Amino acid sequence: MSEIGRNIESLRGEIPAGVRIVAVSKFHPVERLMEAYDAGQRIFGENRAQELVTKVGQMPRDTEWHFIGKLQKNKVRSIVPHVSLIHSIDSESLLRLVAAEALTAGRVVDVLLQVHVAQEETKSGFDARELLELAHSGRIENVPGVRICGLMAMASFVDDERQISAEFARVRGIYEQLRAGCFAGHDEFCELSMGMSGDWRLAVEQGSTMVRIGTSIFGRREY
């Protein structure tokens, strides 16, 4: 088995069965994605629209594509036909644009709302308060064209595990609040996308259902 295959096997051995692994393949060539595919990996995460669309054409049809990066409005149309989940909805206007493009394409797109809890201002996402206000406004419960399936977040890039855990716990708290509140009765609102190569264990402890792993599968990225 390839090294990438072995990395996936060993992650599968460690990550609880109910938690899905998104193989973050950005910047890696399709040959490396195929090694993961051959090891049974089907969900791949990309953060640039053009790269995702190019790879879609080169990978087997049953590959599932997740978009995990900052989504430019002028790129929405190009990815909508190909993605099974967009993790990174960070504004109401982006949500509405994805919904409109999905309707035009004759489909419904699953999305996550990205929450900003990290200390770095460069990371995107709704502020917690902004998200709760939006949710309580009643404007996003039923938007034709999209299904809101949960939340996504990134923790701060720090060594302090207590800080990282506290940030994930905060996201979990918001998720529970929404699940009991405006998304009550929406069974599809059940995903928490949290955790990357360096912090997935802490994320899983805090209830992550989906981890986004790049480096621990594919090795370091060449930019």
Ligand SMILES: *Cc1c(COP(=O)(O)O)cnc(C)c1O
């Ligand atoms: C690149 C990226 C990852 C994967 O990071 P690794 O540390 O390589 O596992 C996860 N999530 C997002 C949003 C990313 O951009």
